[in-house]
Amino acid sequence: FKPSGAQKIISILSQLAMIDEVIDPREKEFIQSFIDNWNINYSLDDSLIASQTKNNSVSLINLRKDVTDYLETSPPQKQVSELKDMLQTLINIDQEVSAKEKLIMGELDGLFSEYISQQPNPAKYHVVVVPQNERQVQVIMTSLPELARYEVAEGVAYNSSPFYSKDYANVISEGYRSLNLFSIVTFSLPNEIGSGILEHGATS
Structure with missing residues (x-):
């Protein structure tokens, strides 16, 4: 099974893995498993190198934008819920959630929750x-x-x-x-x- 927007999902995963500028081998292995299973032509190493050249705010903005772009393709709600779980698994895989990972997930959870529930979230800054x-x-x-x-x-x-x-x-x-x-x-x-x-x- 290959989800819709699989390439974008891999990009989102790799950006999240690098949000704290350190990638654990377990994070890399986790992402690579999806690349292999979905038979996607995607260089994880190139993506990680590109992520290292961006400053903190740019990385946060780009990751949020990619998630927003993905949601605008109208994926099934079940698939979005699974992506949310995948991201949570990724940041917990090294048994240490960094401040930056916690920060971005706080924002992405809002995006996912509104999409999944189809109810507008009024608490916006x-x-x-x-x-x-x-x-x-x-x-x-x-x-x-x-x-x-x-x-x-x-x-x-x-x-x-x-x-x-x-x-x-x-x-x-x-x-x-x-x-x-x-x-x-x-x-x-x-x-x-x-x-x-x-x-x-x-x-x-």
Whole structure:
């Protein structure tokens, strides 16, 4: 049996294995077993090398995006539930769940649970980035395509797709701050930035 989106599933597994920048031989063996069973042309070593060149925030964003892309192909709910179990098995296989593995699974569990239950999960966190000058606007537009522009009282802000995990959202926000961008995490999108932030549920 070869599930739909098998290649994407393998990519998701390999990214999760490398999220803490260390891959245990048992993790590698676990993933390779699916590559072999599903007869997929996939180089696990090449994938792991590529993962090592990305910083933490990029790896987290890419992994979440791949899971979202996979879910958008409308796989059977049973298959999604099995993938969720596979990922949980993978992070537990070395008998040590790292902080990064726990962080990303907190976010992915939200994605999977909403898909499996077909019920919207209202507990979502937004990362808001507010450019301070035109140069930062250009940086956001050219380098951060995952951010969407919207209007606030002071002018323009950018926001991410909503996240399920506050901890995950905070890490993404920190990644933007590392680029010298003003970024906050809110429970709902604020209409103004500044004195009104706390009133709108900022969690940074």
